[in-house]
Amino acid sequence: MPAQLLDGKTLSNKIREDLRLRVEALRSRSCVPRIEAIVAAQDPASLAYVRMKRSWAEKAGIESGSFEVNDSTHQDAVLEHVWRLNQDAAVSGVLIQHPLPSHIDEEACLEALDPSKDVDGITPTSLGRLTSGLPGFRCATPMGIMMLLDHYGIECQGKNAVVIGRSVILGKPAALMLLEKNATVTIAHSKTAELPALVKTADIVVAAVGRAEMVKGSWLKPGAVVIDAGYNKVEGRDKDVGDCEFESCAQVASWITPVPGGVGPMTVASLLENTVRAAEVGLQGA
Numbered sequence: 001m002p003a004q005l006l007d008g009k010t011l012s013n014k015i016r017e018d019l020r021l022r023v024e025a026l027r028s029r030s031c032v033p034r035i036e037a038i039v040a041a042q043d044p045a046s047l048a049y050v051r052m053k054r055s056w057a058e059k060a061g062i063e064s065g066s067f068e069v070n071d072s073t074h075q076d077a078v079l080e081h082v083w084r085l086n087q088d089a090a091v092s093g094v095l096i097q098h099p100l101p102s103h104i105d106e107e108a109c110l111e112a113l114d115p116s117k118d119v120d121g122i123t124p125t126s127l128g129r130l131t132s133g134l135p136g137f138r139c140a141t142p143m144g145i146m147m148l149l150d151h152y153g154i155e156c157q158g159k160n161a162v163v164i165g166r167s168v169i170l171g172k173p174a175a176l177m178l179l180e181k182n183a184t185v186t187i188a189h190s191k192t193a194e195l196p197a198l199v200k201t202a203d204i205v206v207a208a209v210g211r212a213e214m215v216k217g218s219w220l221k222p223g224a225v226v227i228d229a230g231y232n233k234v235e236g237r238d239k240d241v242g243d244c245e246f247e248s249c250a251q252v253a254s255w256i257t258p259v260p261g262g263v264g265p266m267t268v269a270s271l272l273e274n275t276v277r278a279a280e281v282g283l284q285g286a
């Protein structure tokens, strides 16, 4: 029987509606949540992602702004902007959209960001707090994945999970969050031997690779849950595709995320959830 869909689009719409109500409550207390993005001016994909995130934010009643970094923007100017945002009480959260232009030290910008405004959950402090099991903002894409699993009642405890990819923003934090839910986790990467055989052992597969349709249905254990975080452009195809070959995987899996409409919208929902929470925490602390 074909897999059931883990529908991130529908769930994210519901989350956005819930957030809109929380934003209304904040606004009634004169607190307007605001997210500020820092983005490469000459990167059309980054600009499109930020435009989409800002449009979603505004539909939930969250204000937004952005600072575009171009090839002549000095590193100090970006750092000064981060420090200004840290100090600005009207700013709830800051999104540093990867990648910034190559002459900018992105790590230094992340280190400079106040962790209480790190709504994308990717500063070393936020990632360290996740590793230590301490409260803090969780990284948006894996947080969205966990919200999706939770919403569909997919139990992680005692399951074998294989995460393919070890990036700091996706693979590693996804593995830590699955571990936090008592899954037994293996992280695979480009040097992993016998990847199809390893994937065959997994009850839950998270593909976070960036290689179009790499994971085939024949790699999967029957009934596996497949989370496809990949988002790849393929020449000659009008639709972006994931890291899993949807048609063959859906024949073997029990649950699968579509691309688009799975992990992508859940990433934005997580970012906005963190932004609203930052505003709520700020109001309590005021």
Ligand code: NAP
Binding pocket: 141, 164, 165, 166, 167, 168, 169, 170, 171, 188, 189, 190, 191, 192, 195, 208, 209, 210, 211, 229, 230, 231, 232, 263, 264, 265, 267, 268
């Ligand atoms: P990344 O930083 O390029 O990391 C890719 C990871 O995949 C690396 O750890 C790499 O291993 C591993 N890898 C590459 N080739 C492999 C192979 N043949 N077998 C096994 N592992 C392999 O990418 P990322 O930023 O994590 O993004 C991964 C994908 O998710 C991309 O398609 C991206 O567009 C998508 N993404 C989606 C969202 C969303 O909101 N939906 C958000 C972020 C990213 P090494 O470490 O050994 O190089």
